[in-house]
Amino acid sequence: MSLVVESIAKRFDRFPALKGVSFSAPKGCFLALLGPSGSGKTTLLRILGGLEFAEAGRVKFEDIDWLSLPARDRRAGFVFQQYALFRHMTIAKNIAFGLEVRGRRHRPTRAEIARRVEELLSLVQLEGLGKRYPSQLSGGQRQRVALARALAIEPRMLLLDEPFGALDAKVRKELRHWLRHIHDKTGITTVFVTHDQEEAMELADLVAILNQGSIEQIGTPADIRRAPASEFVADFIDSNAQVRPDPVVAIFEPRSARG
Amino acid sequence: MSTNLTDRGSTRPRGATDDHPLARTILIALGACFIVLFLVLPLVTVFAQALKNGVAAAMDSIVEPDALSAIKLTVIAAGIAVPLNVAFGLSASWAISKFDFRGKSFLITLIDLPFSVSPVVSGLVYVLIFGMQGWFGPYLREHDIKIIFALPGIVLATMFVTFPFVARELIPLMTDQGRDEEEAATSLGASGWKTFRRVTLPNVKWALLYGVLLCNARAMGEFGAVSVVSGHIRGQTNTMPLHIEVLYNDYQFVAAFAVASLLALLALVTLAVKSFLEWHYADEIAAIHKH
Numbered sequence: 001m002s003l004v005v006e007s008i009a010k011r012f013d014r015f016p017a018l019k020g021v022s023f024s025a026p027k028g029c030f031l032a033l034l035g036p037s038g039s040g041k042t043t044l045l046r047i048l049g050g051l052e053f054a055e056a057g058r059v060k061f062e063d064i065d066w067l068s069l070p071a072r073d074r075r076a077g078f079v080f081q082q083y084a085l086f087r088h089m090t091i092a093k094n095i096a097f098g099l100e101v102r103g104r105r106h107r108p109t110r111a112e113i114a115r116r117v118e119e120l121l122s123l124v125q126l127e128g129l130g131k132r133y134p135s136q137l138s139g140g141q142r143q144r145v146a147l148a149r150a151l152a153i154e155p156r157m158l159l160l161d162e163p164f165g166a167l168d169a170k171v172r173k174e175l176r177h178w179l180r181h182i183h184d185k186t187g188i189t190t191v192f193v194t195h196d197q198e199e200a201m202e203l204a205d206l207v208a209i210l211n212q213g214s215i216e217q218i219g220t221p222a223d224i225r226r227a228p229a230s231e232f233v234a235d236f237i238d239s240n241a242q243v244r245p246d247p248v249v250a251i252f253e254p255r256s257a258r259g
Numbered sequence: 260m261s262t263n264l265t266d267r268g269s270t271r272p273r274g275a276t277d278d279h280p281l282a283r284t285i286l287i288a289l290g291a292c293f294i295v296l297f298l299v300l301p302l303v304t305v306f307a308q309a310l311k312n313g314v315a316a317a318m319d320s321i322v323e324p325d326a327l328s329a330i331k332l333t334v335i336a337a338g339i340a341v342p343l344n345v346a347f348g349l350s351a352s353w354a355i356s357k358f359d360f361r362g363k364s365f366l367i368t369l370i371d372l373p374f375s376v377s378p379v380v381s382g383l384v385y386v387l388i389f390g391m392q393g394w395f396g397p398y399l400r401e402h403d404i405k406i407i408f409a410l411p412g413i414v415l416a417t418m419f420v421t422f423p424f425v426a427r428e429l430i431p432l433m434t435d436q437g438r439d440e441e442e443a444a445t446s447l448g449a450s451g452w453k454t455f456r457r458v459t460l461p462n463v464k465w466a467l468l469y470g471v472l473l474c475n476a477r478a479m480g481e482f483g484a485v486s487v488v489s490g491h492i493r494g495q496t497n498t499m500p501l502h503i504e505v506l507y508n509d510y511q512f513v514a515a516f517a518v519a520s521l522l523a524l525l526a527l528v529t530l531a532v533k534s535f536l537e538w539h540y541a542d543e544i545a546a547i548h549k550h
Contacts, residue, residue: 051442071445078446084439088461088543098447101457135545146443153447
């Protein structure tokens with residue numbers, strides 16, 4: 001097991017966001033943190049990324065005491081729901097950022113950086129857009145830039161916070177498959193936060209279902225579907241699994257049945 | 260009836276938010292009158308009075324030693340006060356907009372204080388602290404340090420009065436931009452300083468520039484607070500606004516207005532530079548604001 005999370009706890013003011021969360025995941029795994037809003041999934045992700053601090057608990061990743069590393073030394077590529085692209089930089093500069101801010105001894109040459117940027121642009125299928133600014137791209141394109149930027153630092157771990165939350169359904173579906181494809185290609189351990197059970201079940205190797213700061217169940221999508229550990233899990237994976245009845249149809253159907 | 264309507268309909272139908280044409284004309288005329296009377300006319304008067312006896316007379320009163328010394332002092336005072344206020348304003352807005360801490364709203368109120376305190380009072384405060392009879396008066400006299408009636412006092416008073424300009428420009432913008440980009444920079448391995456220099460600062464550079472321009476215009480034009488701490492020593496501690504007052508009180512109107520027109524010119528240049536930058540970099544500014 002490469003990622004081992006042990007009884008992580010965190011409070012905001014007095015409200016407990018995480019109540020001792022523990023789980024483990026193998027190297028190169030695609031893990032989805034699934035839960036309703038306020039379940040603590042984003043807090044857990046931000047703790048893994050070093051953007052939030054746990055009050056108790058430990059995280060081991062590839063035998064490193066992960067939480068003792070400051071955020072900037074973790075090399076955890078973080079992708080935000082609202083993209084968080086540097087708005088005053090071109091796409092190419094955005095992607096190059098993580099390489100350019102390295103200390104002189106670790107920084108690749110300018111030509112090497114340019115080559116990496118081109119490579120990443122083609123990986124995220126945005127060739128030729130390097131000179132544009134983020135505000136000139138669509139939401140889906142921006143999120144792909146954000147992923148390219150995170151991949152540029154050759155991250156040890158990829159952390160995605162509802163990356164497709166701000167996109168429309170069609171783009172979501174496309175990017176979903178594409179993300180899985182990139183994960184399979186790079187083999188980076190990936191933690192993915194979502195409240196969309198369909199997204200989680202379709203994408204992930206492992207799904208952890210969180211509720212009110214605790215993990216209700218963790219397992220493969222098939223396991224969870226076959227044997228939900230609690231009523232909450234059964235309810236949560238079921239509630240938006242079936243296609244919701246169209247409200248308009250729901251209103252008109254009884255009448256037509258009567259007639 | 261309907262024919263009547265179509266007859267009158269030769270003029271374009273009025274939109275829902277349009278006013279009656281007459282009301283519109285009156286309002287525009289009122290607005291124009293106000294602008295001419297209270298903004299344009301005074302400005303024109305300053306220049307007209309200055310040039311009443313010709314350009315040469317005006318120039319003479321500007322290059323005269325006392326006037327030159329006042330101009331020099333004003334530039335030095337602003338040259339010290341503005342960069343310091345940029346540093347303080349930038350750090351204060353950075354702390355307020357990117358971090359959560361106790362006493363944050365108190366700090367915001369404190370930054371606004373110079374706007375609500377009369378400049379004369381802010382000048383008097385420094386006299387009470389650093390003046391001969393003030394708290395540190397005896398100590399300063401013993402060590403032969405002059406603050407009141409000297410450059411340090413003038414710089415302190417100017418800084419106090421112009422403190423909010425930079426911070427007030429930056430805080431709303433930086434708060435609006437949030438912390439996401441800084442967090443992204445950190446996760447990509449940037450140090451705190453690199454994050455600030457490469458992400459935070461470029462995102463606010465236009466607001467910062469605007470704040471600096473305003474701060475500078477006010478620093479050079481400040482009268483009240485500086486008047487209290489300066490001591491009005493001609494050729495030594497008189498800044499431009501103080502020099503203008505002295506000349507005016509001596510009935511040297513042409514000279515007074517000649518120096519005054521320099522200050523007015525500064526204001527116009529400030530506005531022109533700001534408008535030019537906004538026009539020239541419109542695309543870039545728009546890209547920073549919308550996201």
